[in-house]
Amino acid sequence: MAEVLVLVDHANGEVRKTTAELLTIARRFGEPSAVFIGDGLDAARETLAKYGAEKVYAFSGDDITGHLVAPQAEVLAAIVQQVSPAAVLIPSNAEGKEIAARLAIKTESGVITDAVDVEAGPDGEVVTTQSVFAGSYTVKARVTKGTPIVAVKPNSAAPEEAPGAAADASVEVTISDAAKAAKIVESKEKQASGRPELTEAAIVVSGGRGTGGDFSKVEEFADSLGAAVGASRAAVDAGWYPHSSQVGQTGKQVSPQLYVACGISGAIQHRAGMQTSKTIVAINKDEEAPIFELVDFGVVGDLFAVLPQATEAVKAAKG
Amino acid sequence: MNIVVCVKYVPDAxxxxxxASDNTTDRVNVDGLLSELDEYAVEEALKIVEAGEGEVTVVTVGPDQAADAVKKALQMGADKGVHVSDEAISGSDAPATSLLLAEAIKKLGDVDLVLTGMASTxxxxxxxxxMLAERLGLPQVTFASELTVDGGSVTIRRDxxxxxxxxxxxxxxxxxxxxQINEPRYPSFKGIMAAKKKPVETWGLADLGVDASQVGLAAAWTTVDAITKRPPREQGTIITDEGDGGTKLAEFLASRKFI
Structure with a gap:
């Protein structure tokens, strides 16, 4: 059976949920092989095995991790050349999409990004689903040249356990000088919020202009639900919340089970980032706000009155 | 300092x-404009040149209407434009577009810095x-929210x-x-008038030494099989808060099993 390469998304060996999703998807096309780049393989191996990785290609060292994306694309290209996998699955985040892009050119292979589903077609081919134009169209596409390279968004599959051997495998790779041209000279870890990651969260509560810069009620409501906190571009541009929390066209595109928009009018820029959420709730003072066109449930009112009451009710219900 | 800014003409969001009927993005029957995210790249190029010296060249690949994107960049202050246009290009995918941009940049020659936006809209x-960095063999320094050019090197902050x-x-x-990097300027009246006299060259495939078999829809490395319009969301329940809005919101969440 052909190998399917999965680029592991992790922080020092702590494997992120998206990797379990990608390994689950990989099994639809062949035997998953995890490609692990960086430190912490010992910590990661158990999770990789649990979700079906038969092989693990591991690489570390400053030649790779001390530089921006290019060396990682060289690593993947070397494995693709050696094992001719059925597909390469990569997390569809900023870094992953760039690695996919470079790998596509190196291997003369088609690349599809932002896939929300990846299925096997009638002949076992890799068929992707994407949500485009701010979620207004659904597109099914295929790679027609080379090895299918697909960047897959979080929550595209429910992770299913299926024990794999996670046996060490190796491929000889020499990183070129050209790939080492962009050096990472400093890396400041961001402080963890203790909340779920925005693009992976089942529930997202976002604040906008209507918060007036006070996100405390938004955060308290989010915490009562175990949700991630997002922000509109207006709130980010005003400096009220970090850019990494921005939901919208130029920020994160999220598709949670539940999205709660607080004091967000719902401009196209924002809708592009949340329109495909399963259930949408909004609280806004302005009953004419376009966000109400999208909602399953909307409250016309002051978020500073509505949210604390809702937070208490959620806490009471949860006991 | 010779700076090339790559820009895209996109349908207005x-x-x-x-x-279009061939499953490509309709770029002809829709109002289009310079991709908003490319304005940040144009602005950054202008700032670098204004702080020192040099020239800003704007390059686009696209149909006739894409000339509007170049024009807007020239109105903002870029010095000259290149419009890569050829009937055979229609339907090109990202690898083909990056090939055309790479060949155009090579033809310009003597380029110190290639700037782009973070994505098309x-x-x-x-x-x-x-892809362009890979094709040109240039260091890829992407997603800059801060950019400093100092002598022979470039430093960015990537968040x-x-x-x-x-x-x-x-x-x-x-x-x-x-x-996040800057606040793009609006073209001034003077800028709009000056842009009319700025040179824009149109290059076809032959000018770039690219064969028609390498570009266009037929040469794409991916294919779209089906497109479906997402049905509009059904209008939900909207209530006005009369002192119990939060409670009713929690009741809704409980009814959908979120609590």
Whole structure:
């Protein structure tokens, strides 16, 4: 059976949920092989095995991790050349999409990004689903040249356990000088919020202009639900919340089970980032706000009155 | 300092965007404009040149209407434009677009810095800058929310989810910028008048030494099988808070099993 390469998304060996999703998807096309780049393989191996990785290609060292994306694309290209996998699955985040892009050119292979589903077609081919134009169209596409390279968004599959051997495998790779041209000279870890990651969260509560810069009620409501906190571009541009929390066209595109928009009018820029959420709730003072066109449930009112009451009710219900 | 800014002509996100009969993005029957995210790259190029010296050349690949994107950049202050246009290009995918941009940049020659936006506002793949760096063999320094050019090197801040990184490379280099980097200027009346006299060259495939078999829809490395319009969301329940809005909201969440 052909190998399917999965680029592991992790922080020092702590494997992120998206990797379990990608390994689950990989099994639809062949035997998953995890490609692990960086430190912490010992910590990661158990999770990789649990979700079906038969092989693990591991690489570390400053030649790779001390530089921006290019060396990682060289690593993947070397494995693709050696094992001719059925597909390469990569997390569809900023870094992953760039690695996919470079790998596509190196291997003369088609690349599809932002896939929300990846299925096997009638002949076992890799068929992707994407949500485009701010979620207004659904597109099914295929790679027609080379090895299918697909960047897959979080929550595209429910992770299913299926024990794999996670046996060490190796491929000889020499990183070129050209790939080492962009050096990472400093890396400041961001402080963890203790909340779920925005693009992976089942529930997202976002604040906008209507918060007036006070996100405390938004955060308290989010915490009562175990949700991630997002922000509109207006709130980010005003400096009220970090850019990494921005939901919208130029920020994160999220598709949670539940999205709660607080004091967000719902401009196209924002809708592009949340329109495909399963259930949408909004609280806004302005009953004419376009966000109400999208909602399953909307409250016309002051978020500073509505949210604390809702937070208490959620806490009471949860006991 | 010779700076090339790659820009894209995209359908206006405020208008009704759709597809042509061959499943490619409709770029002809929709109002189009310079991709908003490319304005940040144009602005950054202008700032660098204004602080020192040099020339800003804008390059686009696209149909006749794409000349509007070049014009807007020239009105903002760029010095000259190149419009890569050829009937055979229609339907090109990202690898083909990056090939055309790479060949155009090689033809311009003597380029110190290639600037791009972080993504287009239509395809939103964010892959062309990385592909272009790969094709040109230039250091890829992408998603800059801060950019400093100092002598022969470039340094950026890249704000990722887990960390904020400082990345440096020597020139020539390719840099993509985010919408956090600056506040793009509006063209002034003087800028609009001056743009009319600025040179814009139109290059076809023959000028770039690219064969028609390498570009266009038939040469794409991916294919779209089906497109379906997402049904509009059904109008939900909207209530006005009369002192119990929060309670009713919680009741709704409980009814959908979120609590």
């Amino acid at each position: 405020q208008s009704e965007r759709g597809f 239509d395809g939103t793949m964010s892959v062309v800058p990385a 990722g989810d887990a960390a904020s990184q400082t990345i440096t490379a020597s020139l020539p280099a390719l840099v993509s910028v985010t919408d």
